[in-house]
Amino acid sequence: MERDLKAATGKREARKQDRRLAIMAIARRMFLENGYAATSMSAIAAELGGSKATLWNYFPSKEELFDAVLDDATAAYRQQLTDLLRPTPDLGATVLAFTRSFIAKITSRDAVQLHRLVAAEAARSPEVGLIFSRVPQRTRQLLAEFFAAAMAAGQLRQADPADAANVVTYLCMVLQQRVLWGGAAPTAAEIEAGAATATEVFLRAYAPERSHSA
The missing domain is CATH 1.10.10.60 (Homeodomain-like)
Incomplete structure (x- = not known):
C-alpha cells in the first residue's frame, strides 16, 4: 500500500x-x-x-514566469561553471577555460536574441531589465567565490572578489558587442583569441603582489 x-x-x-x-x-x-x-x-x-x-x-505572475524561463535557459551553463570553477593549482588554465566558455555563451544565437529582446523591452517594462540582470549576477557570484578562494591561496592579489568577477566578464564582452550590433558571429579562432586576451589582461591585473626584501 x-x-x-x-x-x-x-x-x-x-x-x-x-x-x-x-x-x-x-x-x-x-x-x-x-x-x-x-x-x-x-x-x-x-x-x-x-x-x-x-x-x-x-x-x-508573468514576471515569475519570465524569471523561470531565464533560470531554466541558463541552468545547464551554471552547472558547467560550478564544475569548472573549482580550486586548482593551474589558475590560468581555469580562467582561460572560463573566458572561452563565457564568450561562446554570450555570443551564441539564443543569448544574443534574448539580450536584444530585453534591450527593446526594458524601457516600457522595467521589470524585464531587473529580472534579466539576475542572470549575470548568478554567474558573477560563482566567479567571485572562485576568486575569493584563489586570493586566499595567494594565487591572486588581495582585492574585492566581486570586482574581479566584474572585470573578467567585462573583458569578455568585446565580441558580444560586435554581434549585438549586427556583426558576424565570432569564429572559433576569434573566440580563442578573445579568451586568451581577456585571460592575460585579467591575470596581469590581479597578479599576486611580490614581497619586497628590506
Missing part, C-alpha cells in the same frame, strides 16, 4: 514537472517571438490548452 502511494505521488510530481516544462517552453518561444509586453498569460494558457487559473497555479 505504501509503495503504491509513493508510486502514485511520484507520477503526480512527474506530471507536474512535465507541465511546468511545457509552460516554460511555450512562454520562451512566445517571449522571443512577440516580446515580453505583447505576450500575455492568457495567450500562453490558450496555447497550452488549459485555463489561465491552471497556469497561475504554476506561475502566479
Whole structure:
C-alpha cells in the first residue's frame, strides 16, 4: 500500500514537472517571438490548452514566469561553471577555460536574441531589465567565490572578489558587442583569441603582489 502511494505521488510530481516544462517552453518561444509586453498569460494558457487559473497555479505572475524561463535557459551553463570553477593549482588554465566558455555563451544565437529582446523591452517594462540582470549576477557570484578562494591561496592579489568577477566578464564582452550590433558571429579562432586576451589582461591585473626584501 505504501509503495503504491509513493508510486502514485511520484507520477503526480512527474506530471507536474512535465507541465511546468511545457509552460516554460511555450512562454520562451512566445517571449522571443512577440516580446515580453505583447505576450500575455492568457495567450500562453490558450496555447497550452488549459485555463489561465491552471497556469497561475504554476506561475502566479508573468514576471515569475519570465524569471523561470531565464533560470531554466541558463541552468545547464551554471552547472558547467560550478564544475569548472573549482580550486586548482593551474589558475590560468581555469580562467582561460572560463573566458572561452563565457564568450561562446554570450555570443551564441539564443543569448544574443534574448539580450536584444530585453534591450527593446526594458524601457516600457522595467521589470524585464531587473529580472534579466539576475542572470549575470548568478554567474558573477560563482566567479567571485572562485576568486575569493584563489586570493586566499595567494594565487591572486588581495582585492574585492566581486570586482574581479566584474572585470573578467567585462573583458569578455568585446565580441558580444560586435554581434549585438549586427556583426558576424565570432569564429572559433576569434573566440580563442578573445579568451586568451581577456585571460592575460585579467591575470596581469590581479597578479599576486611580490614581497619586497628590506
